[in-house]
Amino acid sequence: xxxxxxxxxxxxxxxxxxxxxxxxxxxxxxxxxxxxxxxxxxxxxxxxxxxxxxxxxxxxxxxxxxxxxxxxxxxxxxxxxxxxxxxxxxxxxxxxxxxxxxxxxxxxxxxxxxxxxxxxxxxxxxxxxxxxxxxxxxxxxxxxxxxxxxxxxxxxxxxxxxxxxxxxxxxxxxxxxxxxxxxxxxxxxxxxxxxxxxxxxxxxxxxxxxxxxxxxxxxxxxxxxxxxxxxxxxxxxxxxxxxxxxxxxxxxxxxxxxxxxxxxxxxxxxxxxxxxxxxxxxxxxxxxxxxxxxxxxxxxxxxxxxxxxxxxxxxxxxxxxxxxxxxxxxxxxxxxxxxxxxxxxxxxxxxxxxxxxxxxxxxxxxxxxxxxxxxxxxxxxxxxxxxxxxxxxxxxxxxxxxxxxxxxxxxxxxxxxxxxxxxxxxxxxxxxxxxxxxxxxxxxxxxxxxxxxxxxxxxxxxxxxxxxxxxxxxxxxxxxxxxxxxxxxxxxxxxxxxxxxxxxxxxxxxxxxxxx
Ligand code: FAD
Numbered sequence: 001x002x003x004x005x006x007x008x009x010x011x012x013x014x015x016x017x018x019x020x021x022x023x024x025x026x027x028x029x030x031x032x033x034x035x036x037x038x039x040x041x042x043x044x045x046x047x048x049x050x051x052x053x054x055x056x057x058x059x060x061x062x063x064x065x066x067x068x069x070x071x072x073x074x075x076x077x078x079x080x081x082x083x084x085x086x087x088x089x090x091x092x093x094x095x096x097x098x099x100x101x102x103x104x105x106x107x108x109x110x111x112x113x114x115x116x117x118x119x120x121x122x123x124x125x126x127x128x129x130x131x132x133x134x135x136x137x138x139x140x141x142x143x144x145x146x147x148x149x150x151x152x153x154x155x156x157x158x159x160x161x162x163x164x165x166x167x168x169x170x171x172x173x174x175x176x177x178x179x180x181x182x183x184x185x186x187x188x189x190x191x192x193x194x195x196x197x198x199x200x201x202x203x204x205x206x207x208x209x210x211x212x213x214x215x216x217x218x219x220x221x222x223x224x225x226x227x228x229x230x231x232x233x234x235x236x237x238x239x240x241x242x243x244x245x246x247x248x249x250x251x252x253x254x255x256x257x258x259x260x261x262x263x264x265x266x267x268x269x270x271x272x273x274x275x276x277x278x279x280x281x282x283x284x285x286x287x288x289x290x291x292x293x294x295x296x297x298x299x300x301x302x303x304x305x306x307x308x309x310x311x312x313x314x315x316x317x318x319x320x321x322x323x324x325x326x327x328x329x330x331x332x333x334x335x336x337x338x339x340x341x342x343x344x345x346x347x348x349x350x351x352x353x354x355x356x357x358x359x360x361x362x363x364x365x366x367x368x369x370x371x372x373x374x375x376x377x378x379x380x381x382x383x384x385x386x387x388x389x390x391x392x393x394x395x396x397x398x399x400x401x402x403x404x405x406x407x408x409x410x411x412x413x414x415x416x417x418x419x420x421x422x423x424x425x426x427x428x429x430x431x432x433x434x435x436x437x438x439x440x441x442x443x444x445x446x447x448x449x450x451x452x453x454x455x456x457x458x459x460x461x462x463x464x465x466x467x468x469x470x471x472x473x474x475x476x477x478x479x480x481x482x483x484x485x486x487x488x489x490x491x492x493x494x495x496x497x498x499x500x501x502x503x504x505x506x507x508x509x510x511x512x513x514x515x516x
Contacts, residue, residue, distance in 0.1 A: 010109035016222040019177035019270035021138040026108040032189035038091040046206040061360030065220035072221025082185040092123040113310040143174035146307040157311030164304040177272040225263035240288035249365035250437035261396035305404035329382035345478035348428035351441040360395035371409035383410035418493040
């Protein structure tokens with residue numbers, strides 16, 4: 001009789017059955033598999049003091065999206081003779097308890113570069129090694145293994161997209177997705193005394209339900225991700241001609257980009273599968289767009305930030321981060337709160353922040369505008385503060401990509417043209433002269449004539465009265481004058497850059513001395 005053997009498949013991201021090498025390995029030769037997801041209080045503990053519903057680290061939109069993804073995963077597992085085992089607690093403790101209780105020979109989970117998971121994983125791996133449990137932790141969240149790219153670059157991450165592309169090869173040597181999705185899985189073994197719960201609802205987790213308010217239109221889960229992908233790639237012309245940053249950031253009824261980011265974030269969609277589908281579309285076109293602007297180019301941006309983030313100590317901080325310019329940002333909590341709570345008095349900026357709160361997703365250029373406004377454009381608030389707000393509210397919140405883009409937008413790293421500032425009044429107008437986006441997300445301004453929709457403080461009082469929106473009473477006056485604030489920001493950045501150059505020079509002198 002063949003020996004009975006079991007595996008534990010630990011889902012964290014990678015909430016999918018397609019292109020899931022950890023799951024494939026867990027099932028291979030196993031008589032039973034325990035598919036586990038742990039509800040982690042680090043991300044999921046309700047915080048009644050938070051500025052909007054959710055936990056201190058995740059807004060309700062993202063928590064809901066995750067729970068929907070788990071329900072979908074559970075259904076898919078059930079169709080294949082298995083089911084999802086949901087547990088609650090500090091994940092490494094829960095996992096180790098399960099490993100002690102269940103007779104498993106293999107522990108499988110997707111490799112994760114986020115520092116939080118690196119710490120958890122090393123604890124779990126340590127226990128598994130002592131208990132002689134085999135650990136299989138493949139790279140399948142990204143197109144490349146960041147370690148391979150860094151090794152190819154002599155041990156340092158590439159600091160420009162172009163150099164990343166050169167290392168990735170032409171065509172890039174991205175690993176292929178698995179060719180098949182399992183149609184059947186081994187059953188779940190005896191769970192013993194481990195406390196298993198069903199996928200909870202937001203209410204069961206103790207979150208205040210805000211069903212009545214406008215919430216994100218995007219539903220979580222692998223099924224939804226694959227539908228969304230299919231819809232996007234069916235429009236082959238659109239895929240072949242996709243060119244970022246062209247595209248309307250104010251388009252909200254039909255966003256100008258794929259909105260696959262939350263699905264990639266939770267791994268409901270495999271980036272390798274997405275990449276392969278795009279290559280299949282390109283085969284039918286003699287001419288199509290290329291990186292950095294094409295859709296494939298967007299996926300490569302994702303891998304670029306993963307690579308730099310994983311190879312840069314203190315990537316999420318200014319201090320101690322060797323690739324970040326040291327800039328004397330201010331810590332003005334009032335300016336930060338006005339920005340976060342959509343009270344800057346600039347309708348374009350405030351409407352974007354309302355969309356962020358309501359939907360947990362905003363267009364890439366909208367992210368550019370509000371990040372620039374908060375940091376180097378107008379308010380000169382530290383990028384780490386804005387990063388935290390995005391990290392909590394975005395449904396696609398991603399440690400590497402979010403930090404990378406905040407470093408970029410604040411001209412702290414990667415991009416240094418601090419003279420190029422987004423206008424909080426004319427940028428939105430270019431795309432949406434009628435102001436439909438602003439009117440939707442800031443209904444208080446809905447009757448302001450289009451001439452004033454981006455600068456309502458300039459409307460005569462009679463017009464404000466007619467529109468039932470008095471500036472300074474119903475909607476704020478601009479928090480700063482963009483003209484003078486942006487000049488001041490440029491001056492401070494010029495000063496900081498000069499100082500950084502001097503300091504870097506000193507560091508180089510020190511390096512030379514050490515070499516001598
Ligand atoms: P598409 O244009 O359809 O692109 C397809 C995929 O490519 C995206 O889903 C995403 O995975 C990847 N991608 C696209 N643009 C970028 C980029 N600039 N950098 C890295 N990957 C990219 N994206 C996140 O996924 N999570 C974040 O936390 C995040 N924070 C950001 C913060 C700031 C300040 C800025 C300026 C951008 C941030 N982005 C983040 C990048 C980008 O805005 C989003 O990935 C994109 O808008 C998601 O929409 P989409 O799926 O329709 O993108």
